[in-house]
Amino acid sequence: MDLSCFKAYDLRGRVPDQLNPALAERIGRAYVEITGAKKVIVGYDIRLSSPEIAEALSSGLMAAGADVFDIGLCGTEMVYFATSHYGMDGGIMVTASHNPKDHNGMKMVGPESRPISSDNGLNDIRDRVPEPFTNASEQGRYEPLETMSAYIDHLLGYIDASSLNPLTIVCNAGNGGAGLVIDELEQHLPFEFVKVHHEPNGYFPNGVPNPILPENRSATADAVVEQGAAMGIAWDGDYDRCFFFDENGRFIEGYYIVGLLADQFLRKTGGGKVIHDPRLTWNTLDLVKAAGGEAIESKTGHAFIKQRMRDEDAVYGGEMSAHHYFRDFAYCDSGMIPWLLVAERLCQSGQTLSSLIDARIEAYPASGEINRTIADPAKVIAAIEAKYSVGAKKVSHVDGVSIEFDNWRFNLRMSNTEPVVRLNVESRADIPLMEAKTEELLTEMQRLDDEG
Structure with a gap:
């Protein structure tokens, strides 16, 4: 069998x-x-x-x-x-x-x-x-x-409906199931939804819904620009992950959404604990501290994050891979609660999504996750750690290895399922430094892999 x-x-x-x-x-x-x-x-x-x-x-x-x-x-x-x-x-x-x-x-x-x-x-x-x-x-x-009706009532409980005003929002269900929920929520919200690939269709006429792939983003991005929308949202097929586009059609790296949601949630709760993954951290740490919360690092992966949230009674947990977890949602991930919170923030602040995000990208520019196929991932990661831990401010092994210096840091971890090493690099307000260190690490990884 x-x-x-x-x-x-x-x-x-x-x-x-x-x-x-x-x-x-x-x-x-x-x-x-x-x-x-x-x-x-x-x-x-x-x-x-x-x-x-x-x-x-x-x-x-x-x-x-x-x-x-x-x-x-x-x-x-x-x-x-x-x-x-x-x-x-x-x-x-x-x-x-x-x-x-x-x-x-x-x-x-x-x-x-x-x-x-x-x-x-x-x-x-x-x-x-x-x-x-x-x-x-x-x-x-x-x-x-x-x-559905109890679920919709629960979703609406996360936002203050009286603070909402009309927005145009592009939503791309990718012919998955998210469109069915949008149709129900629409009756309770002052938003105008521009619906892209909206109808559920198991033949996936527009390709399998996976907005993390760059080639799948243009349908959402183009519609945002054409319609003058406040933002765009795209989901995977079972809509447990959601992805955001600002009013210019720019895809927003999931890392910055974690910080935005942590901030928005802590404003509501007046503090509390937030769980985040170790790949990229400085922006989240900064925003959580400023909002009176406590940030706690957990190994990447939904089973680890959910357990840590339960252990800490955390109000929110976020991964840069677009999984967002909520205490009142049985500590589980939702692809609907995040965009409701972001839409609420746009209404309450009167700011555009790009203005909320741009300052964070400038403060903590990041490489995004870069995957490399490596013959012996454990050996390469050990060699990188040996080289870069010299003179480092902090070395952590919560998930793979995270090495931190005064003005830049990186996380290197291997996939659970394939011979792939995943690299994330960020800096403090220094894009050239982030880019140079990313290139340096990739070159070193390639050299070590070639040596075998």
Whole structure:
């Protein structure tokens, strides 16, 4: 039995050879046996294979004795919301996010929407799948559950509606599921939405929605400029990540959005803790401190950030990869709450998005994440650390290695899944220094890789 769809944090694979209804049914049974869940939320994305896989998954859950609450076509965050909001034992979202269109997968959570990853149950579920199953003495029941209205009410609770004024906003769902939510929110907001690639379509006529790829950005950027919009927003297929464009159509690096959201959230809460990843940090540290909050660094990755947020009771957590987490959203990531907060900020401040961001880019210019394929990542990272830690102000190993000097710093880490090294460099108000150090590090990495 091919179980290669089981990854570190979720399941992803090609349909039907790596994931299919027969396997999904067994995964449902194994999920119940390993977790003991009695009430499980099931939702699915717009992929063509998703309804069939979700149905088979539900059959397996019920055969093992669990009641299935089907919330239908949705985004990943709606499974998170429904699982915590309705006090369920767990939830499973059928999605492959931004993978190719012939792929599918699953994201699993337990009670309170706590993530189920390889280190806390996902591997146990995988190992249980090939073994024989017997049906539970009492079959679980099936119940459709309308979740959208409660979810929309929850989203609107993050903003002060009375402070909003009319804005034109470009929204690009990439033919994923985000458009369905925008249509619901639209009735409650004074914004005019310019809708790009809006209709859900599992054939992905405009390509798989992954706005982090530069070639996928022009549709949003061009519409912002043509319509004179205040900002643009684009999502991936299951809309757990959102990406921003300013009023000039410029794509905004996720790092600066983390700082903006931390600042906006701390203004509301009057302080609190903010979790951030170690790749780029100075802008976030600066803004969190100024807003009376406490910034705490965590290893990159949703399972780590969510756990650290729970441990610290943090109000907000952000990663530069466009994942944003909220305490009142069961510490989970949402692709809808961030843009609502940014729109609110534009209305309250009367500023443009570029003016809010430009000052931060000038204060802390960053390279953005640069990926390089390296034969022996661990060896190269160790050699870079040995060379650059001499005379450094601070060396940290929260995630890979972060090395800090008075006026510049960098983080170098390896991918969990491929022979790739990821580099991020930033400086204090010195673009030429940031660019020079980025080039220097890339050259040194190449030299070390060539030496083998």
